[in-house]
Amino acid sequence: MSDDLARILTARGYRLTAARRVILDTLSESGEHLTADELTEQVRQRSTAIGRMTVYRTLDLLCDLGLMRPVYQGTGAAHYVLMRDGHHHHLICTGCGRVVEFDECALDEAHEKIARRFGFEVEGHLLEFYGVCEVCRSKAAAN
Amino acid sequence: MSDDLARILTARGYRLTAARRVILDTLSESGEHLTADELTEQVRQRSTAIGRMTVYRTLDLLCDLGLMRPVYQGTGAAHYVLMRDGHHHHLICTGCGRVVEFDECALDEAHEKIARRFGFEVEGHLLEFYGVCEVCRSKAAAN
DNA sequence: TCTATAATTGATACAAAGTATCATTTATAA
DNA sequence: TTATAAATGATACTTTGTATCAATTATAGA
Ligand SMILES: [Zn+2]
Ligand SMILES: [Zn+2]
Ligand SMILES: [Zn+2]
Ligand SMILES: [Zn+2]
Numbered sequence: 492m493s494d495d496l497a498r499i500l501t502a503r504g505y506r507l508t509a510a511r512r513v514i515l516d517t518l519s520e521s522g523e524h525l526t527a528d529e530l531t532e533q534v535r536q537r538s539t540a541i542g543r544m545t546v547y548r549t550l551d552l553l554c555d556l557g558l559m560r561p562v563y564q565g566t567g568a569a570h571y572v573l574m575r576d577g578h579h580h581h582l583i584c585t586g587c588g589r590v591v592e593f594d595e596c597a598l599d600e601a602h603e604k605i606a607r608r609f610g611f612e613v614e615g616h617l618l619e620f621y622g623v624c625e626v627c628r629s630k631a632a633a634n
Numbered sequence: 635m636s637d638d639l640a641r642i643l644t645a646r647g648y649r650l651t652a653a654r655r656v657i658l659d660t661l662s663e664s665g666e667h668l669t670a671d672e673l674t675e676q677v678r679q680r681s682t683a684i685g686r687m688t689v690y691r692t693l694d695l696l697c698d699l700g701l702m703r704p705v706y707q708g709t710g711a712a713h714y715v716l717m718r719d720g721h722h723h724h725l726i727c728t729g730c731g732r733v734v735e736f737d738e739c740a741l742d743e744a745h746e747k748i749a750r751r752f753g754f755e756v757e758g759h760l761l762e763f764y765g766v767c768e769v770c771r772s773k774a775a776a777n
Numbered sequence: 778t779c780t781a782t783a784a785t786t787g788a789t790a791c792a793a794a795g796t797a798t799c800a801t802t803t804a805t806a807a
Numbered sequence: 808t809t810a811t812a813a814a815t816g817a818t819a820c821t822t823t824g825t826a827t828c829a830a831t832t833a834t835a836g837a
Contacts, residue, residue: 508786567794569824584754612765621757625753628755649803651813687816690795710824
């Protein structure tokens with residue numbers, strides 16, 4: 492998985508440094524939705540001497556390449572999500588903050604429509620549903 | 635427009651204070667996608683003595699009520715968007731950062747599906763398409 | 778293999794964004 | 808009008824993100 496990312500980096504002329512290798516590995520193995528500083532912490536458990544700046548810059552680079560995207564999840568910090576095949580989908584409980592990911596989407600026609608209408612070449616999307624999960628709903632019902 | 639927001643606040647038992655009135659008015663009249671501190675600045679042009687904290691807290695409240703939502707738009711700060719009828723849609727150029735809003739969406743069936751499958755009661759959504767706008771595309775073609 | 782080059786790094790310092798606290802003020806209901 | 812709890816705003820603080828630059832390192836070419 493991190494090999495995919497690595498390959499894209501080199502293909503686009505970016506260097507595959509030791510630090511980037513560790514960061515990509517960490518990203519793909521640990522769960523997603525990490526903030527930059529959370530990722531830094533995890534990266535440092537594998538390789539102590541990697542600077543915070545390098546993590547920030549690597550995330551920026553991945554975002555520039557369209558491979559990741561910062562999203563907001565309640566706290567002040569940006570959480571970075573992988574844009575697999577260009578898209579990413581969340582279901583977020585407004586009660587407890589739980590974030591569920593889902594894969595299927597049917598937005599291909601929407602891509603087309605939008606592309607034609609606004610002259611955009613659409614490359615991907617983020618879709619987030621907000622609502623109340625089962626647990627929170629039953630808690631609310633109990634009151 | 636800000637009356638709608640105000641009505642919801644009072645209906646839910648929140649007080650309609652002078653500060654909140656100004657903040658809601660500013661929000662609905664000035665363009666959207668403001669950061670908290672940008673909004674504070676605009677609010678203070680109308681009523682000097684309103685504290686930054688109050689603006690932050692009011693935005694938090696509106697988010698809790700599902701009326702707004704923070705989204706990331708490049709910079710470090712969260713931009714707050716109104717969730718009219720529960721949803722909000724963007725088209726974002728990855729070249730120049732331009733943000734276009736569009737209204738139509740066809741996600742009602744998707745709401746249904748997701749609700750059934752995950753036991754969520756879906757209340758709204760955010761949809762963001764990423765791509766390259768006409769201008770940026772022609773620039774790229776010129777190289 | 779060795780060297781020249783530019784990309785990348787990480788330390789440092791800094792700016793911006795968001796949070797916690799608490800005495801004071803104010804909207805609301807009685 | 809008054810009692811009450813909600814809301815405010817000043818202050819101080821933590822976290823998150825950005826700028827800078829000398830030192831390091833990956834890569835291409837000799
Ligand atoms: Zn929940
Ligand atoms: Zn999708
Ligand atoms: Zn553009
Ligand atoms: Zn919609």
